[in-house]
Amino acid sequence: MRNQSSHSDCVDVTNDGTLQHLGYRCKCSSGFEGNPYIKDGCTDINECLQPDKYTCNGICHNKLGSYTCTSTVILGVTIGLSSGGGIIFIAAIVVILTRRWNRVIQKRLRKRYFRKNKGILLEQLISSDKSVSDGTKIFSLEELEKATNSFDQARVVGRGGHGTVYKGILTDQRVVAIKKSTLSVISEIDEFINEVSILSQINHRNVVKLHGCCLESEVPLLVYEFISNGTLYDLLHRTSEQNGSSLSLPLSWEERLRISIEIAGALTYLHSAASVLILHRDIKSMNVLLNDSYTAKVSDFGASRLIPIDQTHLVTAVQGTFGYLDPEYYYTGQLNEKSDVYSFGVILVELLTRRKPIIQNEHGEKQNLSNYFLWAMRERPLEETVDAQIQGDGRDEGVLSMARLAEECLSLTREERPTMKDVEMRLQLLTGRRVAPRARQDEEAQHAEDDEHGGVVPVVVQHGSRQLSQEQEFVSSQRAPR
Numbered sequence: 001m002r003n004q005s006s007h008s009d010c011v012d013v014t015n016d017g018t019l020q021h022l023g024y025r026c027k028c029s030s031g032f033e034g035n036p037y038i039k040d041g042c043t044d045i046n047e048c049l050q051p052d053k054y055t056c057n058g059i060c061h062n063k064l065g066s067y068t069c070t071s072t073v074i075l076g077v078t079i080g081l082s083s084g085g086g087i088i089f090i091a092a093i094v095v096i097l098t099r100r101w102n103r104v105i106q107k108r109l110r111k112r113y114f115r116k117n118k119g120i121l122l123e124q125l126i127s128s129d130k131s132v133s134d135g136t137k138i139f140s141l142e143e144l145e146k147a148t149n150s151f152d153q154a155r156v157v158g159r160g161g162h163g164t165v166y167k168g169i170l171t172d173q174r175v176v177a178i179k180k181s182t183l184s185v186i187s188e189i190d191e192f193i194n195e196v197s198i199l200s201q202i203n204h205r206n207v208v209k210l211h212g213c214c215l216e217s218e219v220p221l222l223v224y225e226f227i228s229n230g231t232l233y234d235l236l237h238r239t240s241e242q243n244g245s246s247l248s249l250p251l252s253w254e255e256r257l258r259i260s261i262e263i264a265g266a267l268t269y270l271h272s273a274a275s276v277l278i279l280h281r282d283i284k285s286m287n288v289l290l291n292d293s294y295t296a297k298v299s300d301f302g303a304s305r306l307i308p309i310d311q312t313h314l315v316t317a318v319q320g321t322f323g324y325l326d327p328e329y330y331y332t333g334q335l336n337e338k339s340d341v342y343s344f345g346v347i348l349v350e351l352l353t354r355r356k357p358i359i360q361n362e363h364g365e366k367q368n369l370s371n372y373f374l375w376a377m378r379e380r381p382l383e384e385t386v387d388a389q390i391q392g393d394g395r396d397e398g399v400l401s402m403a404r405l406a407e408e409c410l411s412l413t414r415e416e417r418p419t420m421k422d423v424e425m426r427l428q429l430l431t432g433r434r435v436a437p438r439a440r441q442d443e444e445a446q447h448a449e450d451d452e453h454g455g456v457v458p459v460v461v462q463h464g465s466r467q468l469s470q471e472q473e474f475v476s477s478q479r480a481p482r
Helices: 072-116 119-128 141-147 189-199 232-237 253-272 327-332 337-353 369-379 396-409 420-430 440-453 470-479
Strands: 008-014 021-028 032-034 042-044 059-063 066-070 156-160 163-169 175-181 210-214 221-225 239-242 245-248 276-279 288-290 296-298 305-308 358-360 366-368
Touching: 021 032, 141 163, 141 175, 141 210, 141 221, 189 210, 232 288, 232 337, 253 276, 253 296, 253 337, 253 396, 253 420, 276 337, 327 337, 337 369, 337 396, 337 420, 358 369, 366 369, 369 396, 396 420
Parallel strands: none
Antiparallel strands: 008 021, 032 042, 059 066, 156 163, 163 175, 175 221, 210 221, 239 245, 276 305, 288 296, 358 366
16 A cells, blocks of 8 residues: 555656566655655645745646736726726716616706696696686796706897896797796795786787796796797887998888787787786886787786786885886885886987987986986977987877877876777877777767868767877877877
8 A cells, every 4th residue: 555645746656677566656746745655745835935936927826736927007997997997886886776766856946846837726726727728838847948958048039127038939839938037036936826827828819929937946947938029118229330430220110010919919908908907016117028020029027926806006115117116116115006107208309309318418417217208308309319310201299199199198296197908009099009998988079070060170079089080199299298
């Protein structure tokens, strides 16, 4: 029986001549060293401890009976990939969880804003009123963010005292104007809801159409039709450069008269067509938009207020734009429809004179255009006051009539100002076209008086206004005291 190590190699030894078995000869296997003739006499060689004898250009790893050598480059790549992959995987998990958490937070926040902004009340109003639901929608914040590229500053088309206006494109390809109100304007959410519910019922060709609103943000967002051709202020006061000089863009008398009639018609509608009186409170040329055909559209109801029909006025904090502000409202804080009439009178003067609402007088002092106009109408000939572009060619009669009407609108005493209905009718008369009869009784009264007097006479209508022929209007205005 052989006595040998388990990690050894043995061979038999014989006599070469007689072939007699003499015994065996052993040696330790490769990678082992020691005494092969005793049990466990051959032990493993640790090649990594003998770098001179066992070459390794890397990191040495001893194995039973041998060794391995790992390149540092491969090891670095392996470690890098494994650790980098782990980091990327962890980072991806963190990002996914963070986004989900943010979505949950945003969803909760939008629900809270929706409730705070009385969204449930508005939903009930819309669902209960068919005339409202047909044209008004409550938009989600996500829809409007998509429409404006997350309210990108490049989409801003206007800024005002009541908010910022963005141009947006809805999923149905409608181009809209999205107004983001300032915090100060929405201090009373109940009034905002009432305003939306009223404005959503307005369907007038000269009032910017309200498509809906969004209540999921901290401040409510209003969605209007988009009007592309700028404002009346731009049309009246911008200039073009020709031959090195600034020239006002041509604007005919007929265009000015048409625009004034369209604005007056919109205000008449707001003052008399709803169950409550809608006061705009910030009528100015910058809030009159012009579409592609230069049709006027009254916009920006951020300062608007509602007055029940059984109230004569509303006491509010004074708000408006200097140059257009009703002096009596400024001093008393009492707001009624005659405040809009005063502001409209300033627009009439702008159309007549093509001058800005705040001007610099002969002494270099800043002055309201309205005060200057009232002084000029008393002290100067009309041709020195109005824009030269609308003089001559038989227009003087109409220009004088509009100037007299503007004087009445700018009266410091509210009782002396006409109503917007009266203003609209008198402007319509300047075009040679009569306004559609307000009531059949007025027509019958007209015919009866015509038969009695044998000619055309003034017709007394609501508010004591008179409808006159163009010639009679001119004669009447000539007799009126300055």
